[in-house]
Amino acid sequence: MSLPIYLIGARGCGKTTVGLALSQALAYAFSDTDYFLQQTTQQTVAEIVAAEGWEGFRRRETQALMAVTAPSTVIATGGGMVLAEENRRFMREHGRVVYLKADPEVLASRLEAYPEEDQRPTLTGRPIADEMVEVLAQRDRLYQQAAHHVINAMQTPEQVVQTLLQTLSLARAS
Ligand SMILES: Nc1ncnc2c1ncn2[C@@H]1O[C@H](COP(=O)(O)OP(=O)(O)O)[C@@H](O)[C@H]1O
Numbered sequence: 001m002s003l004p005i006y007l008i009g010a011r012g013c014g015k016t017t018v019g020l021a022l023s024q025a026l027a028y029a030f031s032d033t034d035y036f037l038q039q040t041t042q043q044t045v046a047e048i049v050a051a052e053g054w055e056g057f058r059r060r061e062t063q064a065l066m067a068v069t070a071p072s073t074v075i076a077t078g079g080g081m082v083l084a085e086e087n088r089r090f091m092r093e094h095g096r097v098v099y100l101k102a103d104p105e106v107l108a109s110r111l112e113a114y115p116e117e118d119q120r121p122t123l124t125g126r127p128i129a130d131e132m133v134e135v136l137a138q139r140d141r142l143y144q145q146a147a148h149h150v151i152n153a154m155q156t157p158e159q160v161v162q163t164l165l166q167t168l169s170l171a172r173a174s
């Protein structure tokens, strides 16, 4: 059995979309921590945050990360998973961690086209483009710290999957 692969990065970088496609290419299972939370609580992210605040959501997110961790599984995390040092350490110790990196303008344009507000309630109360700049300024360092590999996520999903396959097999060979 192979180590789990964790995809990290900001909202809109493609963790869920690319993660599912990567799992199919590798014949791995696929898990998404947000989807896991929605299934187990029967609540959307927005409903959890409304009831318990971001603090409650973050606590549940850590539990979800541990619950979905399994061999031969691609795990799409939520964009804020790296905020907790505990989560960064857990991912690095249990699997391969890949940062899907994209510029804030690219992320904002994807989210503006398809906001999914139940999944992505505002983090700052500011417009998406401003929020993306602010969030990346805080988190880019944490994504870099947690990651074994950094991938350019500003390609088509198919190209990102190919880059991931190359990067992960090179990493195995070295
Ligand atoms: N590589 C990509 N190129 C263009 N659009 C993308 C890409 N990856 C994801 N998207 C689109 O961006 C939005 C967010 O993707 P998603 O996979 O949910 O990101 P995340 O899970 O990282 O927040 C979706 O509408 C998705 O179709």
Ligand SMILES: O=C(O)C1=C[C@@H](OP(=O)(O)O)[C@@H](O)[C@H](O)C1
Pocket (backbone or CB within 6 Å): 009, 010, 011, 012, 015, 016, 034, 045, 077, 078, 079, 080, 081, 119, 120, 121, 123
């Ligand atoms: O960046 C964040 O703090 C969040 C990202 C979301 O996941 P995606 O990155 O899959 O959109 C979701 O976990 C929640 O809204 C919080």
Ligand SMILES: [Mg+2]
Pocket (backbone or CB within 6 Å): 015, 016, 017, 032, 034, 076, 077, 078
């Ligand atoms: Mg996602």
